[in-house]
Amino acid sequence: MTYPDILSQRSKCRKVPLFMTPVKFPEGFTPAKNSITLNYGVPNQGFFPIAQVQTSVLDAPFGAIDNNKYTVNTVESDPNTIDLANGLQYANSNGLPQIRELVSQIVERTHTPGYPEWKITLCCGACDGLNKVMNVLLDPGDTVLMEEFTFTPVKGYVDNFQAKVVPVKLDLTGKGLDVDYLTDLLANWESKYPDHKRPKAFYTIASGHNPTGITQSKQQRQQVLDLAKKYNFAIIEDDPYGMLQFPDYESKQYSQPTSVDTFLEELVESYSELDTEGRVVRVETFSKLFAPGLRLGYIIANPEVIKAIDAVSDVTTRAPSGVSMLMVNNTIRNQFGGVDGFIRWVMKVKEEYHIRRDKLLDALYHSEAYKKGYISFNPPQAGMFVSVVVNFGCEAAKLAEEVNNLLIYLAAVGVSVVAGLGLSVDPEFSGTRAQFFRLTFACASTHEELSEGGTRFCNAVEQFFANGHVWKQ
Numbered sequence: 001m002t003y004p005d006i007l008s009q010r011s012k013c014r015k016v017p018l019f020m021t022p023v024k025f026p027e028g029f030t031p032a033k034n035s036i037t038l039n040y041g042v043p044n045q046g047f048f049p050i051a052q053v054q055t056s057v058l059d060a061p062f063g064a065i066d067n068n069k070y071t072v073n074t075v076e077s078d079p080n081t082i083d084l085a086n087g088l089q090y091a092n093s094n095g096l097p098q099i100r101e102l103v104s105q106i107v108e109r110t111h112t113p114g115y116p117e118w119k120i121t122l123c124c125g126a127c128d129g130l131n132k133v134m135n136v137l138l139d140p141g142d143t144v145l146m147e148e149f150t151f152t153p154v155k156g157y158v159d160n161f162q163a164k165v166v167p168v169k170l171d172l173t174g175k176g177l178d179v180d181y182l183t184d185l186l187a188n189w190e191s192k193y194p195d196h197k198r199p200k201a202f203y204t205i206a207s208g209h210n211p212t213g214i215t216q217s218k219q220q221r222q223q224v225l226d227l228a229k230k231y232n233f234a235i236i237e238d239d240p241y242g243m244l245q246f247p248d249y250e251s252k253q254y255s256q257p258t259s260v261d262t263f264l265e266e267l268v269e270s271y272s273e274l275d276t277e278g279r280v281v282r283v284e285t286f287s288k289l290f291a292p293g294l295r296l297g298y299i300i301a302n303p304e305v306i307k308a309i310d311a312v313s314d315v316t317t318r319a320p321s322g323v324s325m326l327m328v329n330n331t332i333r334n335q336f337g338g339v340d341g342f343i344r345w346v347m348k349v350k351e352e353y354h355i356r357r358d359k360l361l362d363a364l365y366h367s368e369a370y371k372k373g374y375i376s377f378n379p380p381q382a383g384m385f386v387s388v389v390v391n392f393g394c395e396a397a398k399l400a401e402e403v404n405n406l407l408i409y410l411a412a413v414g415v416s417v418v419a420g421l422g423l424s425v426d427p428e429f430s431g432t433r434a435q436f437f438r439l440t441f442a443c444a445s446t447h448e449e450l451s452e453g454g455t456r457f458c459n460a461v462e463q464f465f466a467n468g469h470v471w472k473q
Contacts, residue, residue: 003278003302006200006234008161011136011308016315045074045085053084055327057335061352070334072326080333087326093313094306095122095320099329103298105339110243111270111300115278119306121313124320125295126240126285129309130203131157132316133236133281133299136308137201138163143193145202147177148430149423151210151238154203164196167425172389172436174378176214177204179223186231201234207268208241208383211423211438215245215381218269225274237271237282241383243289243346246354249361249379256351260343278302286328288384289346294324353384356441356450360386363454369461384442387420389435390461392469396431403435408471409460415453 020039025031054071058064076083082098094100103120107113123129134154138144140162146155148167158165168185169178189198202224206216216224228235245267247253257263272282278301285297299309313319332342361379364386369375377388392402403419410417420436421427427434439457444450 003304004232004234006137006279007304007308008135008137008139008142010139010161011311014308014311014315016311040090042090045089048074048084048088050084050088053326055331055335057331060348066335068335070330072330080329082322082326082329084326087322089322091319091322091325093318094310096322096325096329098333099325102329102332102339106342107298107300109339109343110264110267111239111273111282113272113278113280113282113300114274114276115302117303118272118278118300119303120298120300121306121310122320122325123283123297123299123309123313124317125287125292126238126283126297127153127157128295128317129283129285129297129299130154130236130238131160132309132312133283133305134158134161134163135312136305137234137236137281139200141197142200143196143198145182145199145233146425147204147209148425148433149211149420150203150425151205152423152425154238155425158203163200165425166193166196166199167429168202170212170214170433172212172214172378172387172433174214176209176212177216177220177224179220182224183227186227198231199233201236202228203236203238204271205238205241206271207239208244208380208385210241210383211385211418211420212387212436213378213380213383213385214387215268215383218274221269221271222274225271225279228279229277235271235275235280237280239270239282240285240288242267242270242284243343244350244353244384245382246350246357246380248381249358252358254351254355256347260340260347263343263347272300278305281305289349290328290331294321294327296320296324296328353441356444356447357386359447359450360439360441360454363451364388364458367455367458367462369458369465372462372465374461374465375458384440386439386441387436388439388457390437392432392435394432394469396428399432399435402469405469405471406461406464409464410457413456413460413463415456415460417457 052073056069057066059066074084080098082096134157138161142163144158144163144165145168146165148170155165169181171178271280282300336342336345364370375388375390377386380386394402403421418438421434424430424434
């Protein structure tokens with residue numbers, strides 16, 4: 001299969017130096033069996049001070065400890081288990097084989113790419129994966145399209161490789177990604193951005209968008225993919241929240257799907273599932289569904305891209321943490337019962353986030369700030385964020401001052417949020433569309449604390465408007 005030419009010149013020219021001198025054996029030569037290793041500086045497992053690790057899991061988020069304890073020893077007979085001899089040892093840059101196989105099974109069960117020869121590689125969390133993707137796709141002067149509000153550290157990864165970011169307009173009233181704007185932008189590129197190369201890639205958080213909470217429809221994704229084919233650019237699909245999708249707020253139905261199959265059928269198809277050419281590079285992570293401190297993620301792409309990313313890992317991070325790979329692999333295989341057991345855990349996580357979303361929305365809808373028209377918002381269909389638009393009614397030039405004044409009121413009542421102004425790729429481009437605040441329903445310890453946080457936010461907004469948009473003690 002021939003794949004789109006999306007790799008950077010840097011990546012095409014990269015050569016990873018070989019540590020071992022390759023040996024050219026004569027024809028018919030057979031090396032001795034049971035060779036003694038005197039080559040790599042790999043400590044024998046007898047030097048490791050940890051001889052055993054035991055883990056217990058919860059039966060549900062915020063639930064009770066399950067009695068199903070699991071012990072990992074230095075050497076395990078089960079080939080699918082990562083024992084301490086391997087988990088505490090050096091590993092290949094793309095990760096240990098047991099968890100690579102497990103991740104491939106998760107991808108096949110959840111978001112199988114639309115072409116047969118896809119590959120995966122592991123990374124040290126999604127941020128590491130995204131930085132490596134930018135490394136293999138971008139050359140100095142290249143252009144990356146990006147939603148006008150986004151997880152802004154990614155812009156820094158683009159900057160690392162001297163590329164340029166061009167924002168794509170978002171509609172916060174519910175439409176989300178403005179595909180019509182993108183279509184017009186690409187059709188008239190030379191007149192709109194004459195000093196920029198045509199786009200090399202489009203970076204998107206399509207489900208539960210950070211920071212706006214918006215989820216692209218299947219139709220929008222297909223339209224963008226069609227544009228990518230027409231104008232030959234890659235799609236970088238960052239999807240930490242894709243399995244955390246919710247029903248409408250009005251439904252108030254808090255029950256898990258009857259089966260894993262039903263749960264998966266209800267998910268919006270990913271860009272990678274719609275991709276038949278190998279044009280999409282998908283980045284996923286265990287941070288939101290397992291634990292962020294493990295710093296473990298994975299990348300799905302065509303073989304040429306994966307080979308290039310592995311070459312980057314060879315000269316930068318090497319393999320992810322062996323302890324992290326051990327924890328995730330063994331927990332999913334031996335305590336959750338495999339891929340479907342992991343997805344059942346995800347279903348429980350999703351349902352808790354669903355309840356939390358509605359608790360926060362209840363507080364917003366019942367507030368005087370909402371009833372008086374000071375704020376507006378759309379219930380997110382996925383993820384862990386609600387974007388609340390504050391109707392300042394000011395010009396773009398005064399927005400920063402207004403936002404700062406409101407942040408003072410928020411600090412005074414004791415609630416912290418993120419201002420949309422700081423999440424803009426280009427504040428001048430976004431203008432007053434940046435008059436929103438990102439509220440998360442992930443951090444609060446209890447539902448009551450979450451509701452109280454939403455109430456405090458709305459009270460601060462009401463005080464801000466009552467005092468004429470200026471701070472008064």
